[in-house]
Amino acid sequence: METYILAFDQGTTSCRALIFDKKGSIISTSQREFTQYFPKPGWVEHDAMEIWSTQVAMAAETVTKKGLEAKNIAAIGITNQRETVVVWDKKTGKPVYNAIVWQDKRTAKYCDLLKSEGKSQWMREKTGLVIDAYFSGTKVKWILDNVEGVRERAEAGDLIMGTIDTWLIWNMTKGELHVTDVTNACRTLLFNINTLEWDDELLELFTIPKSMLPRVKQSSEIYGHTAPGLFACRIPISGIAGDQQAALFGQMCTKQGMVKNTYGTGCFMLMNIGDKPIVSKNNLLTSVAWQINGKAEYVLEGSIFIAGAVVQWLRDSLKIIKTSKEVEQLASSVSDSGGVYFVPAFAGLGAPHWNQHAKGTIFGLTRGSTDAHIARAALESIAFQTMDILKAMEADSGISIKELRVDGGATVNNLLMQFQADVLNTVTVRPKIVETTVMGAAFLAGLAVGYWDNLEQIQEIWQTDVHFNPTTDRVLINKQIDGWYKAIEALEFWTK
Numbered sequence: 001m002e003t004y005i006l007a008f009d010q011g012t013t014s015c016r017a018l019i020f021d022k023k024g025s026i027i028s029t030s031q032r033e034f035t036q037y038f039p040k041p042g043w044v045e046h047d048a049m050e051i052w053s054t055q056v057a058m059a060a061e062t063v064t065k066k067g068l069e070a071k072n073i074a075a076i077g078i079t080n081q082r083e084t085v086v087v088w089d090k091k092t093g094k095p096v097y098n099a100i101v102w103q104d105k106r107t108a109k110y111c112d113l114l115k116s117e118g119k120s121q122w123m124r125e126k127t128g129l130v131i132d133a134y135f136s137g138t139k140v141k142w143i144l145d146n147v148e149g150v151r152e153r154a155e156a157g158d159l160i161m162g163t164i165d166t167w168l169i170w171n172m173t174k175g176e177l178h179v180t181d182v183t184n185a186c187r188t189l190l191f192n193i194n195t196l197e198w199d200d201e202l203l204e205l206f207t208i209p210k211s212m213l214p215r216v217k218q219s220s221e222i223y224g225h226t227a228p229g230l231f232a233c234r235i236p237i238s239g240i241a242g243d244q245q246a247a248l249f250g251q252m253c254t255k256q257g258m259v260k261n262t263y264g265t266g267c268f269m270l271m272n273i274g275d276k277p278i279v280s281k282n283n284l285l286t287s288v289a290w291q292i293n294g295k296a297e298y299v300l301e302g303s304i305f306i307a308g309a310v311v312q313w314l315r316d317s318l319k320i321i322k323t324s325k326e327v328e329q330l331a332s333s334v335s336d337s338g339g340v341y342f343v344p345a346f347a348g349l350g351a352p353h354w355n356q357h358a359k360g361t362i363f364g365l366t367r368g369s370t371d372a373h374i375a376r377a378a379l380e381s382i383a384f385q386t387m388d389i390l391k392a393m394e395a396d397s398g399i400s401i402k403e404l405r406v407d408g409g410a411t412v413n414n415l416l417m418q419f420q421a422d423v424l425n426t427v428t429v430r431p432k433i434v435e436t437t438v439m440g441a442a443f444l445a446g447l448a449v450g451y452w453d454n455l456e457q458i459q460e461i462w463q464t465d466v467h468f469n470p471t472t473d474r475v476l477i478n479k480q481i482d483g484w485y486k487a488i489e490a491l492e493f494w495t496k
Helices: 048-064 108-116 120-127 136-146 150-155 164-172 200-206 243-250 308-318 326-332 371-397 414-424 436-448 455-461 474-495
Strands: 004-010 014-020 026-033 073-080 085-089 159-163 179-181 215-217 220-225 236-242 259-263 267-274 285-292 295-304 341-343 361-363 403-407 427-431 464-468
Touching: 004 048, 004 164, 004 436, 014 048, 014 436, 026 048, 048 164, 073 164, 073 243, 073 436, 085 136, 085 150, 085 164, 108 120, 108 136, 120 200, 136 150, 136 200, 150 159, 159 164, 164 179, 164 236, 179 236, 220 285, 220 436, 236 243, 236 436, 243 259, 243 267, 243 285, 243 295, 243 436, 259 371, 259 436, 267 285, 267 371, 285 436, 295 371, 308 326, 308 371, 326 371, 326 414, 341 371, 341 474, 361 474, 371 414, 371 474, 403 414, 414 427, 414 464, 414 474, 436 455
Parallel strands: 004 073, 073 236, 179 215, 259 403, 403 427
Antiparallel strands: 004 014, 014 026, 085 159, 220 236, 259 267, 267 295, 285 295, 341 361, 427 464
16 A cells, blocks of 8 residues: 655645655645734734644645545654744633734834843853744743733643644644644743753743643654544654754755755745754854754754845836746846845844844946846845855854755746855755755654655655856956945945
8 A cells, every 4th residue: 555644834824735755756735825813013813723724624635635545644744834822721722812923023022121131142042042022932921911811721730832833733633742843842932952941941031831831852753643533544643843944854954064045035044053052153043953863953044034025026016027937037138237236124134134123225226227137136135145144154153065955936046046156156956846844844754654764765855956056257246245245234324
């Protein structure tokens, strides 16, 4: 009987389920969007019950539409939006409040208070993170402090919490398993990345009862099985990783110094730094990459807020293109940006600058500047921002990068990928299967149940589509890089 791996990709706007075979090929996929709630400016919420019902429906649909049955599924792997968090009643299974999403900013003032109390370095050394509303811990505290009666119920031991992986597994096992993995735990501001355990001092700071927390497991092990009645037979659940770590694993960046960059609305760049955490001196985050066979590995991570979103802006606001695909043709109609630099700081500047007051700015316009020059400068800005993070990673780790593995929607743009290789002076590698995030979850689940024997076998599955080699003419590229640094300096000066 042919068996497969079922992988859940629980994202910020949709739930997907994909089925992989032994060769890593996708044989079936289903996807459905779910509702986004914006109750106040800066607040973002999801209905956790809708996430669960949508995700389980997609799992059933993707299995049945290929004529498969539960007995054909060797294991289930999960990847998820990382910092979104739910608090629920462990007897009824009902959430006490909507899931608060990673994008939600309601706890920003509380984070500013913690910074003013001098907690930043102390928390960075424990968690590898900066104090920010992005992470889950402050969201849980907000629910306990602001939803009537909830703190009392939590302190009585009636409520539990978890990131979305925890919520899905609790429902899949009908309350039998309350677990998470190290990659999700390390994004809560409650987890010590040195001891790989929940940190009592952090829990005390946030006034969160320890009884609420899930058990922290490895990223690849058999946690348990689906409850009877969910599917026709019980299926092992055996892989969990937050979306960016899953993408790193899906890209097979399993050795120290290997780097991947995911090009979406923003960019997420992760570098495998081996088995010891490095506290960044260059405004990057340190997280756990995964834990397999008792061994944890770590990553440095940098985020770019505006990447693919700059192309959407050209389409929707400037209206110089009708579809995102047209940007490559328009940008290719000129040989360079004609001295135009575009810093797309629409949501401030992310790593390594962290300037929340920066605004989107275009420099170097002349009477000869055209829509093509602006389009080219917009694409080049994605590559320049990626370069800034890569240089910070090299400085923190002491490792010089040999290649960058890329995934995400914008990687179909050959002009961008070639310019990326040029500014980094590093080979940029695009894989054949760009579904690396959900593939990482499938690999982790399959490893735990022996579907794949070892990492070497999986590495043979990972295949390159195109290598983009950097130009040997460094004079022009170095001049362009200098222009980018000048643009950043000018923007920093303007925000003062």
